[in-house]
Amino acid sequence: MSVREFVVLGTASQVPTRHRNHNGYLLRWDGEGILFDPGEGTQRQMLRAGVAAYDIDRICVTHFHGDHSLGLAGVIQRINLDRVPHPVTAHYPASGRRFFERLRYATAYRETVELTEAPVAADGVLATTGAYTLSGHRLSHPVESYGYRLVEPDRRRMLPARLAEYGIRGPDVGRIQREGALGPVTLDDVSEHRRGQRFAFIMDTRLCDGVHALAEGCDLLVIESTFLDEDERLATEHGHLTAGQAARAARDAGVRHLVLTHFSQRYDDPSLFEAQARAAGFEGELTVARDLDRIPVPSRHHLL
Numbered sequence: 001m002s003v004r005e006f007v008v009l010g011t012a013s014q015v016p017t018r019h020r021n022h023n024g025y026l027l028r029w030d031g032e033g034i035l036f037d038p039g040e041g042t043q044r045q046m047l048r049a050g051v052a053a054y055d056i057d058r059i060c061v062t063h064f065h066g067d068h069s070l071g072l073a074g075v076i077q078r079i080n081l082d083r084v085p086h087p088v089t090a091h092y093p094a095s096g097r098r099f100f101e102r103l104r105y106a107t108a109y110r111e112t113v114e115l116t117e118a119p120v121a122a123d124g125v126l127a128t129t130g131a132y133t134l135s136g137h138r139l140s141h142p143v144e145s146y147g148y149r150l151v152e153p154d155r156r157r158m159l160p161a162r163l164a165e166y167g168i169r170g171p172d173v174g175r176i177q178r179e180g181a182l183g184p185v186t187l188d189d190v191s192e193h194r195r196g197q198r199f200a201f202i203m204d205t206r207l208c209d210g211v212h213a214l215a216e217g218c219d220l221l222v223i224e225s226t227f228l229d230e231d232e233r234l235a236t237e238h239g240h241l242t243a244g245q246a247a248r249a250a251r252d253a254g255v256r257h258l259v260l261t262h263f264s265q266r267y268d269d270p271s272l273f274e275a276q277a278r279a280a281g282f283e284g285e286l287t288v289a290r291d292l293d294r295i296p297v298p299s300r301h302h303l304l
Contacts, residue, residue: 002030004197004297006220006259008289009038009045013226013240014067015265021045021291022067023262025222026055027199029150030131034058035075036148036201042071043078049292053082058127058134061092062203063145064099073106080112087114091126091136093144094119120146123210132196137213139205141239147203147214152196162190194300203262206239207249215253219298222289223250224262229276247277250284256298258282261289 009024016022022039024046033055035042046052056079061069069092079088092100097119104115120126120136126148127134133153136146158173166185168176176182176190200214202223215221225247226240235242241249243260250258260273267273270288277286287295 003028004030006199006222006295006297007049007051008259008261008291008293008295009042009049009051011261011263011289011291012039012067013224013262013264014065016041016067017265019291020263020265022071023203024071025201025261026051027150027201028055029199032057032129032131034060034134034150036060037062037068037203038071038075039067040070043074045291046075049294053078053084056084056088057086059088059090059092060134060148060201061090061096061100062139062147062201063093063141063143064096065143065204068203069099069103072100072103076104076115077107077109079115080109083112087116089116089118089127091118091120091134091148093146094121095144123213137210138208139202139210140208141204141206145204145239147205147210148201149214149218150199152198154196155194156187156191157194158191166190197297197300199297204239205241206236207241207245211241211249212253215249215255218250218253218255219300220257220259220295221250221253221255222259222261225260225273225277226262226264228267228272243273243276244280247280247282247286251280251282255282255284257285257287257295259287259289259295 007026010021012020021041023037024042025036027034132150139145180187198218199220200218223246225243227235227242229242229244
């Protein structure tokens, strides 16, 4: 059975609090796991969330500020300590290669796992598998930063009632799928278009073209909202979003489920982020993330 869920390991911004660990997020996509922005304490949060090193197939770092990357050293060493049996690929801004290398080899350990570095140097596709296409888009932050977008291929869903209506059964089902028609009956007569699921991960940034490109049509959008709207000047100055800005971007992009995260330690009432997101006009499902939340990817659309 496929599992598609987003596991929140930490939600703090620059400074962790008693209730919020530094950043860390894992996307489970069927049998694969993508770890995003492992900050300090990620290994311990993985333990608390039931996430094993074996679950990690890909690491995606948005940028090299400490709250998004200082956990890399421990995570990489843990992957090797546990002798993860599959290769792991790491994506990160190409300008930060020296930081990745320092973290990867911060202390002595025995390398037992194939870890491939795949730095991101420009907008575009980073990886294509049978399950998804992963792409990166440049964001607007004082250091080079990229957001990540995962798109499942569109497919067809066969409709049993329509197949029965036309008397199509057994090997003929596969034949019409391969050939697109069976006599006068077309594939469109007995199936429907199933749009692939779409996910995006956007961390530290001002509003920019990259935010909108990443968010477009997402079923699940995870986006930073470091500041509340009354502190928009600070957000812009430091390269961040407010709750209202993030929500308006999600609203305009047609996002189904919005997850707000990466909160400044200056705020102690999470309900304010939800209130401002709703005031900005976002009407879809909304989660103000807490550490150890498990958020399912919304079910697929079925479009005729």
